[in-house]
Amino acid sequence: MVAERSKLTRLALAAAIAIPVTFLTHGASAIVVTGDTNAASLVSALLSGSPGLTVTG
Amino acid sequence: MFDAGAVSSGTYTNGSGTYGIGSGIVLSSGDVRAYGDGVNNLTNSTTNFGASAPALNTTAATAPRELLLDQITGGSLDHFDATQLDITFDVGAGIDRVFFNVVFGSDEFDEFVGSPFIDAFGIFLNGVNIALFNGNPVNIDHPNMAFRTGTELDGLLDPTGGSGNPIMLFEGLVTPGSVGNTLTFIIADSNDSQLDSTVFIEGFGTIDPGGGTPGGGFESLPEPGSAVMLAMGLIFLRRLGKRTSAKS
Numbered sequence: 001m002v003a004e005r006s007k008l009t010r011l012a013l014a015a016a017i018a019i020p021v022t023f024l025t026h027g028a029s030a031i032v033v034t035g036d037t038n039a040a041s042l043v044s045a046l047l048s049g050s051p052g053l054t055v056t057g
Numbered sequence: 058m059f060d061a062g063a064v065s066s067g068t069y070t071n072g073s074g075t076y077g078i079g080s081g082i083v084l085s086s087g088d089v090r091a092y093g094d095g096v097n098n099l100t101n102s103t104t105n106f107g108a109s110a111p112a113l114n115t116t117a118a119t120a121p122r123e124l125l126l127d128q129i130t131g132g133s134l135d136h137f138d139a140t141q142l143d144i145t146f147d148v149g150a151g152i153d154r155v156f157f158n159v160v161f162g163s164d165e166f167d168e169f170v171g172s173p174f175i176d177a178f179g180i181f182l183n184g185v186n187i188a189l190f191n192g193n194p195v196n197i198d199h200p201n202m203a204f205r206t207g208t209e210l211d212g213l214l215d216p217t218g219g220s221g222n223p224i225m226l227f228e229g230l231v232t233p234g235s236v237g238n239t240l241t242f243i244i245a246d247s248n249d250s251q252l253d254s255t256v257f258i259e260g261f262g263t264i265d266p267g268g269g270t271p272g273g274g275f276e277s278l279p280e281p282g283s284a285v286m287l288a289m290g291l292i293f294l295r296r297l298g299k300r301t302s303a304k305s
Contacts, residue, residue, distance in 0.1 A: 030071065030072045030075055031069050031073075031076075031257075032070050032072070033067050033068075033069045033090055034069070037059070037061060037066055041068065042059070042066060042067075042068065042082045043142075045082050046259070047262060048260040049262065052149035052151060053146055054146060054147045054148075055145070056236075
């Protein structure tokens with residue numbers, strides 16, 4: 001099932017999409033996000049370092 | 058397996074302690090770079106899931122992903138812009154559970170609560186979704202979704218009702234000494250690719266990372282063979298249902 005949003009909502013969404021992502025990215029973040037698509041890097045950042053757990057893949 | 062848009066995954070540090078969650082990874086149905094902390098500029102934020110152009114692209118979820126996401130959103134919706142991270146791990150002889158801290162938020166809240174646009178997140182441990190808070194899966198229809206400031210996200214699944222940090226603690230059982238345990242994190246848009254959802258995750262390990270509110274129980278786990286049979290059966294039923302729907 002694919003329902004559609006109202007016309008007004010779609011217009012508002014279109015306007016939002018047109019705004020560059022750079023506008024949404026905050027300059028002085030305390031949560032600092034770095035894009036990363038390397039699985040090993042993500043897993044490394046996710047692990048707490050607690051004992052008894054070994055990631056194998 | 059790791060499968061995501063070109064900009065829908067990343068790592069983060071949290072120097073000021075926004076939401077109270079420690080450093081970890083961030084997964085999204087949009088562009089994770091838009092979810093540093095700061096002012097919430099838009100209540101309907103949609104960012105680019107893929108490359109820099111086109112400005113917005115729509116990536117339909119594959120059949121295996123639909124199988125997972127249907128368990129979180131009720132079974133009848135299509136999903137888009139899914140980001141999925143799979144991990145395989147072994148545990149030592151004395152280890153019987155693993156933990157995660159999670160902050161989930163969405164720009165679908167609150168305009169599309171109760172609609173088909175219920176973006177969702179799941180953690181599948183050996184094929185079972187352990188991301189249930191008070192018995193309900195993590196999507197924007199969850200009764201604990203609430204407005205919280207801090208990032209571009211409009212609403213968060215806040216287990217404290219606004220009285221504390223909006224961190225959910227999830228834990229899952231594993232067999233002590235077991236090898237080849239599977240773990241899948243998945244987040245996606247529901248019904249269309251507009252208005253994004255994002256999740257911050259930290260502290261994957263064998264000890265409670267602290268700071269999170271327990272989700273209320275943890276799941277017992279089927280044997281891997283049982284999970285595969287269940288998955289095949291659900292795929293068959295989903296396809297049968299769609300064919301029936303298309304004919305009617």
